[in-house]
Amino acid sequence: MKVAVLTGGGDCPGLNAVIRAIFRRAGRYGFEIMGMRNGWRGLIEDDHFRLTRESTSGILHRGGTILGTSRVNPFKVERGLEKVLKTVERHNIGAVIAIGGEGTLGAAARMFEHGLKVVGVPKTIDNDLGGTDVTFGFDTAVGIATEAIDRLHSTAEAHSRVIVCEVMGRHVGWIATYAGIAGGADVILVPEHPVDLSEMAQHIKRRHMSGRTFSIVVVAEGTKIKRSPDEIEHLVTSGKLDEAGRPRLGGIGQLVAEEIERRTGIETRVSVLGHIQRGGTPSAFDRVLATRYGVYACDMVARGEFGKMAALKGTQICSVDLSEATRELKRVPDDFFEVAQVFFG
Numbered sequence: 001m002k003v004a005v006l007t008g009g010g011d012c013p014g015l016n017a018v019i020r021a022i023f024r025r026a027g028r029y030g031f032e033i034m035g036m037r038n039g040w041r042g043l044i045e046d047d048h049f050r051l052t053r054e055s056t057s058g059i060l061h062r063g064g065t066i067l068g069t070s071r072v073n074p075f076k077v078e079r080g081l082e083k084v085l086k087t088v089e090r091h092n093i094g095a096v097i098a099i100g101g102e103g104t105l106g107a108a109a110r111m112f113e114h115g116l117k118v119v120g121v122p123k124t125i126d127n128d129l130g131g132t133d134v135t136f137g138f139d140t141a142v143g144i145a146t147e148a149i150d151r152l153h154s155t156a157e158a159h160s161r162v163i164v165c166e167v168m169g170r171h172v173g174w175i176a177t178y179a180g181i182a183g184g185a186d187v188i189l190v191p192e193h194p195v196d197l198s199e200m201a202q203h204i205k206r207r208h209m210s211g212r213t214f215s216i217v218v219v220a221e222g223t224k225i226k227r228s229p230d231e232i233e234h235l236v237t238s239g240k241l242d243e244a245g246r247p248r249l250g251g252i253g254q255l256v257a258e259e260i261e262r263r264t265g266i267e268t269r270v271s272v273l274g275h276i277q278r279g280g281t282p283s284a285f286d287r288v289l290a291t292r293y294g295v296y297a298c299d300m301v302a303r304g305e306f307g308k309m310a311a312l313k314g315t316q317i318c319s320v321d322l323s324e325a326t327r328e329l330k331r332v333p334d335d336f337f338e339v340a341q342v343f344f345g
Helices: 015-029 040-044 080-090 102-113 138-159 174-183 197-209 252-264 274-278 284-303 322-326 334-341
Strands: 002-007 032-036 048-050 093-100 118-122 162-167 187-189 215-220 224-226 237-241 247-249 268-272 308-313 316-321
Touching: 002 015, 002 040, 015 032, 015 093, 015 284, 032 040, 040 080, 080 093, 093 102, 093 284, 102 118, 102 322, 118 284, 118 322, 138 162, 138 174, 138 215, 138 274, 138 284, 162 174, 162 252, 174 187, 174 215, 174 334, 187 197, 187 334, 197 215, 197 252, 215 252, 252 268, 284 308, 284 316, 308 322, 316 322
Parallel strands: 002 032, 002 093, 093 118, 118 308, 162 215, 162 268, 187 215
Antiparallel strands: 032 048, 237 247, 308 316
């Protein structure tokens, strides 16, 4: 049987580990693995190549994806669904393994409803997919952000400054919360809790008046601003759209830094980590998790478990419905965020 594999959405540490694991496990079942280039676009445009032991050798530790990726959604492309199904029929593809986040797997869930035999693998550094405890890529991103915060501590203390560290997190604050706790941040701002700039500035001012000479503020890129109790919160964007047609985020770190300095008089600088968080070598945890997902996804295809996603529950890999995984975003619970708030100040 021919099995197509694609990686969609933003690149993520661990993608190549999944691809490698799928190919290796496929040998048990005699599957031929086809790599679709650039996510769903590969199926729409019939752009693919056959994966081999040579092409999947030595990629476990590599970041990015040997398949390429895109944010193309078949349901937003003219005759996209029809083109995908024609490619599948033309090459007698028996199943598709879609590796991606909310957008990629949301499309996969809809594709399943239209007859595509598809299995999902959860990928996103944001850790915002439902149905699974952890997505691969998250651990690596948190590690990178934590190291950056550690480094910012020393320079902030040396200059008696406030430093704002902007991390990824469009809709949820998992990276900001984990890295903020691990890095000893003094304030953590996340999309789940719109920030009152006045309250935040007063908090930092009190810290410095009590003798603490510096502060570290970690802010997720999708954090919303509430300038006053009566003013509607809003999202800070660059004014452009990404490939999926969503507002491209950018500028929250700079805005927060400017407001802190204006309201407190304390010199404030900003550091935007950006794509550094999802590039480069995956952590050992993500390599192992991605490998387990890849093996299990191949087993799901062999068992005919279509319309489902491989998921981590506790320490075990299992399968859950794609509809459950993509129904709603997994946000940072209030009780977990309260753990971080214990150390604010």
